[in-house]
Structure formats: C-alpha cells, structure tokens
Amino acid sequence: MTLLEIRDLNVTYRSSRGTVPAVRGVDITLEAGQTLGVAGESGCGKSTMAMALLRLLPKSTEITGEILLDGEDILTMGWGRLRAVRWVGASIVFQGAMHSLNAVQRVGGQVAEPILLHEDVSRAEAHRRAQELLEQVGLPAWRARNFPHELSGGQRQRVMIAMALACNPDLIVADEATTALDVMVQAQVLQLISQLIAQRNVGMIMISHDLSVLSQTCDRVAVMYAGRVVEQGDAHDLFTSARHPYSAALGSAFPIIGDLSARKRPGGLAGDPPNPANLPAGCSFQPRCPVAIDKCATESPLLEPVSQSSDTTAQRLSACFVSQAGDSIVPTRIKETS
Numbered sequence: 494m495t496l497l498e499i500r501d502l503n504v505t506y507r508s509s510r511g512t513v514p515a516v517r518g519v520d521i522t523l524e525a526g527q528t529l530g531v532a533g534e535s536g537c538g539k540s541t542m543a544m545a546l547l548r549l550l551p552k553s554t555e556i557t558g559e560i561l562l563d564g565e566d567i568l569t570m571g572w573g574r575l576r577a578v579r580w581v582g583a584s585i586v587f588q589g590a591m592h593s594l595n596a597v598q599r600v601g602g603q604v605a606e607p608i609l610l611h612e613d614v615s616r617a618e619a620h621r622r623a624q625e626l627l628e629q630v631g632l633p634a635w636r637a638r639n640f641p642h643e644l645s646g647g648q649r650q651r652v653m654i655a656m657a658l659a660c661n662p663d664l665i666v667a668d669e670a671t672t673a674l675d676v677m678v679q680a681q682v683l684q685l686i687s688q689l690i691a692q693r694n695v696g697m698i699m700i701s702h703d704l705s706v707l708s709q710t711c712d713r714v715a716v717m718y719a720g721r722v723v724e725q726g727d728a729h730d731l732f733t734s735a736r737h738p739y740s741a742a743l744g745s746a747f748p749i750i751g752d753l754s755a756r757k758r759p760g761g762l763a764g765d766p767p768n769p770a771n772l773p774a775g776c777s778f779q780p781r782c783p784v785a786i787d788k789c790a791t792e793s794p795l796l797e798p799v800s801q802s803s804d805t806t807a808q809r810l811s812a813c814f815v816s817q818a819g820d821s822i823v824p825t826r827i828k829e830t831s
C-alpha cells in the first residue's frame with residue numbers, strides 16, 4: 494500500500510538576497526513499512542525536502558507540487574489538520590537531540606507531550622506510555638525523570654526516537670538522526686529503528702551522508718544532486734552498480750559500504766556541487782561529469798527507468814542520458830571543476 498507520494502515537489506527559498514531553488518521536481522513513492530534512504534552531498538536539498546514533508550519551512554518559502562500522505566495532500570491541508578497529522582501521521586527526528594529537547598523539562602514529560610496533545614488520555618496514562626516508549630528504545634523507565642543534560646548523546650537521540658514514535662505515526666522522517674553518535678551506539682540505534690519499523694509497519698525516510706548506513710538500513714535509496722533526485726533504486730546495490738555517474742562517484746568516494754565499523758565520509762569527491770541560485774545549463778552535474786556528452790550541456794535529463802523490472806517499486810531510475818542509452822557507468826572519481 495502506498496504511504497507517501499511526492500509529486501513534482503519544488504521548494505524555493507525567497508529572501509531579499511534572491512531566490513534559491515533548493516528542491517526541483519522531486520517525485521518519490523514510499524510503500525508502508527518501507528525505508529527510503531536519501532543521499533547526496535551537503536547542500537543538495539535533502540533537509541529542505543524533509544522539512545517540506547511536514548511543512549516546517551519558513552513562511553516565505555514557496556512550495557509547489559503534491560505531498561500525499563495516505564492520499565491526503567500535506568501542502569493544501571489547513572493548519573488544524575496539519576497539527577493533527579504532525580506526530581500522528583508523520584514525525585521527524587533531527588540530528589542533534591540536545592538542541593531539539595527542552596533543557597528544563599524531564600525527558601519523560603517531553604515524550605508524553607505529543608500523546609497528551611493528540612490523544613484523549615490522562616496525564617498519568619501519557620506518562621506511563623512515555624516510560625514504555627523509553628523502554629522500547631532501550632532506556633530504563635526511570636530515565637523518564639532525567640533532564641536532557643543527564644543523558645549521553647546516544648541516550649538523548651533515543652529519547653528523540655521515542656518522541657517520534659509516541660503517537661504511532663505512519664511515517665518517520667529521520668534527518669541525520671544517528672550522525673552524531675559513536676559507531677557502536679549508532680549501530681544499536683539503527684538496529685532499533687529497523688526493529689521498530691518491522692514491528693509497527695511504519696514507513697521511513699532516512700537522510701544520511703553515510704552510505705553504509707543507508708545500504709544497511711534502507712530498502713531503496715534516492716540520490717539527490719542540486720535539488721533533484723538523479724538516481725533511485727535498491728539500497729543494497731545502488732552504489733556498487735550505479736547507473737548515474739554522480740552515484741558512482743559517491744560510491745567510489747565511500748569505499749567501505751557494508752562495514753559500519755570503518756565508516757568514512759565522502760571526502761574523495763572532487764569539486765563542489767553548483768550554487769542552486771546559479772545552476773549550469775543542461776544537466777546540473779555536467780560540469781563535473783566524466784562521461785558527459787554534448788547534449789548534457791544543453792538539456793536536462795528526466796528521471797527515467799533504466800532497468801527492465803515491471804514492478805515499479807523495484808525499478809532503477811536514473812536521470813542521465815548516458816545510462817538511459819544503455820551505456821554502463823563505471824565507478825569513477827568525478828572531474829575537478831575550476
């Protein structure tokens with residue numbers, strides 16, 4: 494069953510200093526119980542897309558397209574309905590729980606808050622549920638009485654996950670939710686997330702710079718570049734058999750896929766993504782692309798199927814003229830740009 498359908502999503506930041514088209518024409522479909530990873534270098538629009546899903550962006554931001562959650566468009570619903578959907582329909586876990594949690598409120602109370610806000614339950618019942626949720630994320634119930642500063646970074650992140658689960662949402666958006674954790678704690682939290690997804694059949698969008706995390710935790714991955722999804726496919730083999738030269742470069746700059754203990758950042762990527770306020774003509778990746786053809790400088794490829802699968806949820810999609818022509822993309826380092 495389709496849980497989330499993002500259709501032609503465009504997000505443009507507007508300010509006195511100009512306009513920034515941060516997300517451009519994104520189409521994504523997520524089935525219930527599936528996890529979609531979102532990868533890409535800094536500034537490619539991952540967080541903007543995540544925030545748009547729950548309409549958490551500044552008022553001046555222009556958002557067009559459709560974000561259908563269980564068939565209901567988040568972008569057109571009234572504020573009352575949107576408040577009900579946040580936490581219950583979809584919830585978000587950000588990086589850096591210390592800044593997201595209220596420093597002067599006990600964590601149990603913070604986990605109980607969305608329950609009290611959205612459900613007709615007594616304070617005692619909400620607190621009992623909060624303790625239960627803390628236990629589910631691997632924290633003893635007595636931790637409910639702790640303030641955030643009494644917990645480690647990993648424990649605080651678990652509290653954030655408990656909060657995100659509090660109202661049994663259908664969709665969880667995790668934006669670099671485990672990035673700040675040390676490798677051991679990260680592995681525990683990821684395992685926990687996978688278990689909870691399986692138990693509760695929730696859908697998840699997981700944003701991470703860490704391709705190992707995505708390939709181990711997700712069913713599918715979408716690779717973003719300059720605000721667009723440039724490749725989408727099975728998480729386990731997308732980076733090892735990339736069909737877009739950018740994903741190939743990301744994968745080759747991140748050679749330890751499959752080994753969480755040896756996590757690395759994609760530091761081997763040469764050059765920088767373009768400034769979204771000043772994009773090159775044609776394919777945005779063309780100035781860095783080692784396999785670009787003439788057409789790439791003038792025309793922008795659409796995201797299209799490049800695999801034979803008739804099952805659309807299993808299809809590999811690529812926005813690259815070269816891979817759409819059937820030519821193989823060899824994992825390679827991308828070009829230095831001047």
Ligand SMILES: Nc1ncnc2c1ncn2[C@@H]1O[C@H](COP(=O)(O)OP(=O)(O)OP(=O)(O)O)[C@@H](O)[C@H]1O
Pocket residue numbers: 506507508513515533534535536537538539540541542551769
């Ligand atoms: N409030 C804002 N006003 C104007 N531009 C913004 C704003 N927030 C983000 N941007 C720009 O939008 C683009 C996308 O940013 P975004 O934070 O979505 O990228 P990201 O892929 O999540 O990056 P990171 O991995 O570093 O979090 C960037 O060019 C960024 O500078």
